[in-house]
Amino acid sequence: MVTPDDFGSLYQRWLAGIRQTTDTLEDWALVGIKRRGAVLARRLLEDLGGSAGAGGPGPAYGELDISLYRDDYHLQTGAPAVLGTEISFEVEDKSIVLVDDVLYTGRTVRAALDLILDFGRPRRIWLAVLVDRGNRELPIEANFTGEFFETARNDRVQVRLKEMGDDYDGVDLTSFVEAGA
Amino acid sequence: MSDTMKWNRKHLLGLEDLSREEIIELLDTAEGFREVSTRSVKKVPALRGRVVVNLFFEPSTRTRTSFELAGARLSADVLNFSGSSSSTSKGETLNDTALNIEAMGVDIVVVRHSCSGAAYQLSQVLECSVINAGDGAHEHPTQALLDIFTIRQHKPDLEGLKVAIVGDVSHSRVARSNIWGLQKLGAEVYAVGPSTLVPNGLSRLGVKVSHNLDEVLEEIDVFNMLRIQKERQERGLFPTIREYAKLYGLNGERMKRVKEDALVLHPGPINRGVELTPEVADGSRSVILDQVSNGLAVRMAALYLVGACGPQGGQVESQRAAGEES
Numbered sequence: 001m002v003t004p005d006d007f008g009s010l011y012q013r014w015l016a017g018i019r020q021t022t023d024t025l026e027d028w029a030l031v032g033i034k035r036r037g038a039v040l041a042r043r044l045l046e047d048l049g050g051s052a053g054a055g056g057p058g059p060a061y062g063e064l065d066i067s068l069y070r071d072d073y074h075l076q077t078g079a080p081a082v083l084g085t086e087i088s089f090e091v092e093d094k095s096i097v098l099v100d101d102v103l104y105t106g107r108t109v110r111a112a113l114d115l116i117l118d119f120g121r122p123r124r125i126w127l128a129v130l131v132d133r134g135n136r137e138l139p140i141e142a143n144f145t146g147e148f149f150e151t152a153r154n155d156r157v158q159v160r161l162k163e164m165g166d167d168y169d170g171v172d173l174t175s176f177v178e179a180g181a
Numbered sequence: 182m183s184d185t186m187k188w189n190r191k192h193l194l195g196l197e198d199l200s201r202e203e204i205i206e207l208l209d210t211a212e213g214f215r216e217v218s219t220r221s222v223k224k225v226p227a228l229r230g231r232v233v234v235n236l237f238f239e240p241s242t243r244t245r246t247s248f249e250l251a252g253a254r255l256s257a258d259v260l261n262f263s264g265s266s267s268s269t270s271k272g273e274t275l276n277d278t279a280l281n282i283e284a285m286g287v288d289i290v291v292v293r294h295s296c297s298g299a300a301y302q303l304s305q306v307l308e309c310s311v312i313n314a315g316d317g318a319h320e321h322p323t324q325a326l327l328d329i330f331t332i333r334q335h336k337p338d339l340e341g342l343k344v345a346i347v348g349d350v351s352h353s354r355v356a357r358s359n360i361w362g363l364q365k366l367g368a369e370v371y372a373v374g375p376s377t378l379v380p381n382g383l384s385r386l387g388v389k390v391s392h393n394l395d396e397v398l399e400e401i402d403v404f405n406m407l408r409i410q411k412e413r414q415e416r417g418l419f420p421t422i423r424e425y426a427k428l429y430g431l432n433g434e435r436m437k438r439v440k441e442d443a444l445v446l447h448p449g450p451i452n453r454g455v456e457l458t459p460e461v462a463d464g465s466r467s468v469i470l471d472q473v474s475n476g477l478a479v480r481m482a483a484l485y486l487v488g489a490c491g492p493q494g495g496q497v498e499s500q501r502a503a504g505e506e507s
Contacts, residue, residue, distance in 0.1 A: 065213065068225035068255075068485075078189055079489035082213030082482070118222040 001149060001157070002131075002171035010130070011169075014146035015047055018097065018128050021143075022048060022059070027123075028095040029060035033112050034083050037100035038063040039163045040130060044099060059097075060089035069111035091120030097144075101159040103129040106140035131171055133157045149173070191490045192304045192311045193483050195320035196361040204362055208330050210482035211475070217254055218477060228257035228488055231288040236279065237314070238264030238294045243449060243473065244314050244324070248291050251480035257288075257488075264294075279303050289488055292316070297354075310487040318352050323483055324448055325358030327476040329366065331468050332403050334475070335444055340367035343400055346388075347429055348407030348456060349378040349418075355448050356407060360386050371397055374429055377418040394429050398438050405446040406431060406456040422455055432458040436466065444468050 002010055022028060030050065032041025041063070045051070050058030064087075067080035098112055109127060116122060128144040133151040149171075151157060156174040160166035188206055196204065217225055233252040235245050245261065252259035262282060273281075279290060289310045292300050297317030304311040315321040329339070336342055344363050350356040350372040363370050370388040372379045384390050391397045409425060419425050431445060445457065445467045453459050461467060 067213075068217075068227040070227075073227055073489060078187070079210075079486050082210045082485070084213040084216050086216070114226070118224070119220060 001173040002147070004168040004170045007169040007171070010146050010171075011043070014128070014130060014144060015044060017144045018044065019048060021126065022097060025059075025095050027093070028097065029062060029089055029091075031062045031064060031087070031096055031098050031112075031116065033098070033100040033108060034063055034065045036102075036159055036161055036164060039161045040101055040159075041099035042163075044097075044128075060094070062087035062089065064112050064115050066108055066111040066115055069115050071107060071111070085115065087116075087119050091116060091122050094120075094122045096122045096125045097128055098125055099128045101130050101161075102157050103127070103132045103140075103142050103145070104135055104157070106136045106138035109140050110138050130159055131157060188486045189490055191487060192300075192313075193322055193487050194300050194304060194311065194313045196322050196325055196358045196365070197320065199322075199362075199365070201365045204326070204329075204365055207326060207479070207482055207486065208333060210486060211326070211330055211478040214254075214478040214481040214485075215475070217481070218474070224254050224256055226256045227485055228252065228255035228288075231255075231257040231488055232286060233257045233259045233289045233291060233484060234282055234287045235259065235261045235314075236264070236282065236290050236292045237262070238275075238292075238299075239315070241293055241314070243476075244293065247473075247476045248312075248314065248323075248480050248484075251477055251484055254477070255481055255484055255488075257484065260287075275299060275302065276306050279307055283307050283309055289484060310490070312483055312487060315354055317354065318357070319354050320358045320361075321354040322358050322362075323476065323480050324355050325362045326483070327472055327479040328355075328359055328405060328446055328448070329362050330475045330479055331446060331472045332444060334471065335442075335468065336402065339363065342368040342402050343371065344368050344403040344405060345371040345373050345391075345394075345397060345401045346405045346407060347373045347394060347431075348409055349413060350374055350383060350407065351378050351380055352410070352413070353407050356405075359405060360388055364388075371401065373397060375419050375425070378413065394435070398435055399440070401443060402440060403444045403446065404431060404439075405448075408448060408450065409452060409455055422452075426455045430454075430456055430458065431461045433460050436461055436464065439466075446472060449473070 030041050030045050032038030045061050050061060065083040065085045067082050126143040129142045130146040132142060132145045132148045135153050154176045158172045160168055160170045162169055235248055237245055249259050287309050291312045291314050292303055293314040294316050297319035299316045300311055300313035313320055313322055346356045346359055360370050364387055371391055372383045372388045373391045373394050376392050379390055381390050443466055445461060447469050451457055451462055
């Protein structure tokens with residue numbers, strides 16, 4: 001869907017859009033949703049002049065583990081892995097850019113919003129997603145989208161990132177054909 | 182769904198039948214829960230709408246409170262049922278009591294009972310999940326897990342670590358669970374105490390038996406000092422509390438001889454001046470209060486993991502077939 005060659009320009013377009021807004025912000029933070037959203041957030045952090053350590057220049061930084069906020073705990077065969085949330089900055093009155101790799105049903109973002117609000121009352125939250133694949137189940141939209149792709153519910157969209165052990169940066173689409181079709 | 186746990190047990194009855202991987206998964210999960218207790222809102226919605234019942238047939242303050250708070254932090258409703266003040270004193274059997282409580286719509290029963298095997302028995306008759314909070318002299322898995330969790334914070338690799346369990350090992354469920362858990366993670370376990378409380382037969386569990394604390398003092402990395410029950414003395418298992426303290430208690434003198442980075446654990450409540458002198462209990466090598474706060478994270482992890490495999494969990498797996506990247 002997005003080849004390693006195209007990935008760079010997709011990311012740059014996404015970054016430029018985010019920068020337009022964050023350049024006007026003072027007290028703001030980048031927050032990534034584990035795990036691939038956090039990997040992207042770390043890339044953005046570097047490109048937007050921040051550092052993951054506390055007290056450095058640029059935005060504050062945090063990572064969310066939404067497993068304890070999922071709405072499907074009772075539907076699972078096992079509990080989702082608990083990876084831990086790391087928010088060491090004061091959320092109260094902060095402007096926050098929430099980052100994830102793929103926006104799909106919107107349920108992950110709902111969980112992430114609830115999680116952030118348990119830490120305090122931010123001034124505002126923006127949502128930045130590299131890929132929007134449609135098929136929303138909740139009224140949630142992104143402020144910064146790298147690219148929109150029309151997909152079927154059964155499709156599987158995967159953002160590949162080298163930090164996650166993938167061989168390349170890219171976006172893969174796998175279509176599952178109905179059995180017998 | 183690579184991010185889903187490999188854990189697929191409905192109950193947590195003991196460490197004897199858990200694999201090394203399952204124990205590590207529980208400890209790692211607890212690690213993720215520690216952060217929740219540092220937030221301003223110390224609560225996550227994971228077990229919202231679930232009901233946890235503490236079914237305690239033996240007096241307990243810290244274990245019950247710890248489970249109660251762990252359930253509350255996961256947003257479960259937690260009920261406390263104490264056996265002594267209730268129907269059991271009117272002759273109701275354990276099974277009947279538990280079935281009656283379960284009939285109110287309970288998801289997880291946390292049980293403590295003076296009979297070994299009580300938790301297992303309930304796991305056979307109840308539909309819901311059962312967590313063993315101590316059964317007779319058999320097992321007390323969450324206590325051992327929090328002990329191991331605390332050790333791991335200071336000594337991440339347990340392989341070859343020498344851990345001494347000192348005191349009444351014979352009657353101790355804490356000791357039994359620790360022995361299973363520690364050995365699965367590669368630690369070398371010593372059982373130290375008078376021969377009446379640490380019989381030589383314990384070596385069948387793979388532990389090194391010693392009746393002389395001073396002999397092993399210098400090689401031990403971690404001391405887990407079991408609480409001594411006064412009634413054991415009344416039964417003649419050791420002559421006097423004072424002699425026990427002199428032979429098997431940790432005091433300032435002994436601490437001068439132990440390894441520089443040795444840890445001191447105690448499951449509580451401490452008999453000050455018996456198992457530990459106050460200077461050791463409150464000293465720099467003591468991690469006793471860490472044990473208590475870690476206990477909360479470990480019990481949250483236990484509730485979270487078994488809850489997901491309970492009667493409501495795992496029935497509609499196809500519904501989130503493609504949900505991974507949502």
